[in-house]
Amino acid sequence: MVSAFANIVGISIGANWLILAVLLLRFLLKKAPRRVICILWAMVAVRVLLPVSLESPVDFIPETTSAIQEAVDTSLIHPETATFQTGIAIPQEGTSGASISAGQSVPVIPLVWFFGVLLMLSYLALRYVKLHRLVREAAWEKENIWICDAVTTPFILGLVRPKIYLPSGLSGTSREYVIAHEKCHLRCKDHWWKPISYLILSVFWFDPLMWIAYFMICKDIEFACDESVIHRYSLSEKKAYSQALLTCSANRKLVLACPIAFGETAVVGRIRNVLNHKKPGFWIMLVSALVLILCTIGFFTIPVGAQTNDSGLASSEQIEVISTLPPAELQDFPSVQEDSEEWENFPDGIRIDTYTGETFTAQVMIVRDPAKVYLAASSDPLAMDTPGIRMDQAMEQENAIAAVNAGPYFDDGTSSRAVGSVPLGLALAENDVIWNDEQSSQYGFVGFNKDNILIVASSMTEAEAMELEIRDGCSSGPVLMVNGKVNWEIYESNSGYMPRTVIGQRTDGAILLICAGGLNPDSLGASYHHMIDILKEYGAVNACALKGGLSSNMLYRDTEGRYGEKGTVQIFNQYSLAPSLRRLPLFWMVKSA
Amino acid sequence: MEIQLGVVESRFADMIWKNEPVTSSELVKLAGQELQWKRTTVHTVLRRLCDKGLFQNENGMVTSLVSREQFYALQSQKFVDDTFSGSLPAFLAAFSMGRKLTDAEREQIQQIIDQAGEG
Known part of the structure; x- marks a missing residue:
């Protein structure tokens, strides 16, 4: 709902420019046939319904739109200012230890919007039901014309087989005028345009310009039909027509919502228009035609709304795209400025920042050289009957400088030694497949190719990994960022607060290993939303989640003595639920210099 | 009624x-x-x-x-009552103002009046 609303806001901003344009033209083209304005409105409607743009040299919409769009996106994406929390954190028994279902965060604004739409639609439905009940006792007159005792103003009801309903009191010439007017509506398909307009208004009910547009449309279609009916009339006939208008304007309230009613809107203005109507001259017709042509080109080439999708991955399908290092202009946000002094004080090429979020504390490890990051296995070969090892043991075994956990692993929920013995899916180390249970299509994948570019994908087979020349990698997910684009589905999902580990890469190649603690009274954990925010802040362009929960951890051999005695191994996450490190089959390691 | x-x-x-x-x-x-x-x-x-x-x-x-016949008689009675305060002459005057009565119509009306007087 949140992403739907973001889209709607985007479209409404684009559509507002079109509405303003039509309102301006409407003012300038006062003398043109009103049908021209109706056609312009119809184009706006079509444009809102099909917010895809075609290429054209004519572009009417100012550049600022996308800036506003971004501002709106940001305010939606960071709904701190407009959220309410439902529920509290409840610890639950999970399969691998414990997990916490986090307080759900429901953005208020999209919810209000949704209920507004429901309200608008129920009003429409109510009106239709009421009118249908009213015309049940209508008697068939001729063709599609029915007369009814219960109605006081003529109107059209129905979409596929529209019927014209006339008040039974209407007779003589008035009746002929009214029928001519209503038949003009049917010819112009106004009985479609009006409900369509109302439906669009229902979705964009929060937009004042849409309301203005809706009322103008209602007015303009009436004016247009008046004009085409009185086209050939003499003044006395025009007067009689005006009289008919007046007669039928008595009860206007009932049919406001949708059906096209004869005496519905702006009766005074319409009478004035009818009496003053002159046949438009040649020049006015020419200008009108030109405006129509220009607007058709302009309107249908303006991108309306679609920005939201451009700036992110809307669905998991799009993650099939294998990552590369994208140029900065293709990214959601500018990459972090090259900073030659960044590494000055970090001779081991590893920088660790502490990031404090509202519900967690995370360590952000930046590894300058991606070639130093590799996948280490607990045993060779990996096997169910060979238990996994703890991360500190693995670091000693590898003589590595730093380590984080890798992807998901076998865990049947028991306390058997097989838990943590083998990974799930596919794993490669030093260009060799070290594990493949043929289930890798179920997981995402993250790894390095021979050029040390971090490859993330929604799935990966052995053959694909070979083709991509994956050096080290394992099944893991979900993918958080691809080529500078955020995976919005994950970003907006409610993933809950958990300890989480993610891996990412900046445009300069540096690797980000981020590990957020959690499941502790003083630190609940982080959601994917939080993790993506940190990744963005640190300039990641490709990123993937690793295993979260109690296996989530980061170890660092303190070569510089930043945390205490030189050379000791720093363990960043301590879990009161599981004091010792978990046995794991795979680790992402950083080679010492 | x-x-x-x-x-x-x-x-x-x-x-x-x-x-x-x-x-x-x-x-x-x-x-x-x-x-x-x-x-x-x-x-x-x-x-x-x-x-x-x-x-x-x-x-x-x-x-x-x-x-x-009864029904429409009641309706016209009501119409005369409502619009001309029940005065039949006022109604006839108003009716004949817009258009001239033909001889035949005059004859017919005369007959109706005569019959009503007898009853």
Whole structure:
């Protein structure tokens, strides 16, 4: 709902420019046939319904739109200012230890919007039901014309087989005028345009310009039909027509919502228009035609709304795209400025920042050289009957400088030694497949190719990994960022607060290993939303989640003595639920210099 | 007694007057053809007209309680009452203002007045 609303806001901003344009033209083209304005409105409607743009040299919409769009996106994406929390954190028994279902965060604004739409639609439905009940006792007159005792103003009801309903009191010439007017509506398909307009208004009910547009449309279609009916009339006939208008304007309230009613809107203005109507001259017709042509080109080439999708991955399908290092202009946000002094004080090429979020504390490890990051296995070969090892043991075994956990692993929920013995899916180390249970299509994948570019994908087979020349990698997910684009589905999902580990890469190649603690009274954990925010802040362009929960951890051999005695191994996450490190089959390691 | 009928209702009432006594199923068929009404609508309107005391429906046989002439006499009486405070001369004056009465019409009206005086 949140992403739907973001889209709607985007479209409404684009559509507002079109509405303003039509309102301006409407003012300038006062003398043109009103049908021209109706056609312009119809184009706006079509444009809102099909917010895809075609290429054209004519572009009417100012550049600022996308800036506003971004501002709106940001305010939606960071709904701190407009959220309410439902529920509290409840610890639950999970399969691998414990997990916490986090307080759900429901953005208020999209919810209000949704209920507004429901309200608008129920009003429409109510009106239709009421009118249908009213015309049940209508008697068939001729063709599609029915007369009814219960109605006081003529109107059209129905979409596929529209019927014209006339008040039974209407007779003589008035009746002929009214029928001519209503038949003009049917010819112009106004009985479609009006409900369509109302439906669009229902979705964009929060937009004042849409309301203005809706009322103008209602007015303009009436004016247009008046004009085409009185086209050939003499003044006395025009007067009689005006009289008919007046007669039928008595009860206007009932049919406001949708059906096209004869005496519905702006009766005074319409009478004035009818009496003053002159046949438009040649020049006015020419200008009108030109405006129509220009607007058709302009309107249908303006991108309306679609920005939201451009700036992110809307669905998991799009993650099939294998990552590369994208140029900065293709990214959601500018990459972090090259900073030659960044590494000055970090001779081991590893920088660790502490990031404090509202519900967690995370360590952000930046590894300058991606070639130093590799996948280490607990045993060779990996096997169910060979238990996994703890991360500190693995670091000693590898003589590595730093380590984080890798992807998901076998865990049947028991306390058997097989838990943590083998990974799930596919794993490669030093260009060799070290594990493949043929289930890798179920997981995402993250790894390095021979050029040390971090490859993330929604799935990966052995053959694909070979083709991509994956050096080290394992099944893991979900993918958080691809080529500078955020995976919005994950970003907006409610993933809950958990300890989480993610891996990412900046445009300069540096690797980000981020590990957020959690499941502790003083630190609940982080959601994917939080993790993506940190990744963005640190300039990641490709990123993937690793295993979260109690296996989530980061170890660092303190070569510089930043945390205490030189050379000791720093363990960043301590879990009161599981004091010792978990046995794991795979680790992402950083080679010492 | 004050009964008012809309244009559509009078059409339906005329249908009964013209065909009475008529079975309600016959009426459904007639109204279906002439007014394009559904069966339920016919029954709803029929019930309403019976409630007004215009017709009665006994075991599916519909007959009138008030004849067509009686009904329209009441309607015109009411019209004269409402619009001309019950004054027939005022009504006739207003009626003849817009158009000239033909000799034949004058003759007819004279007859009506004479008959009314005798009764």
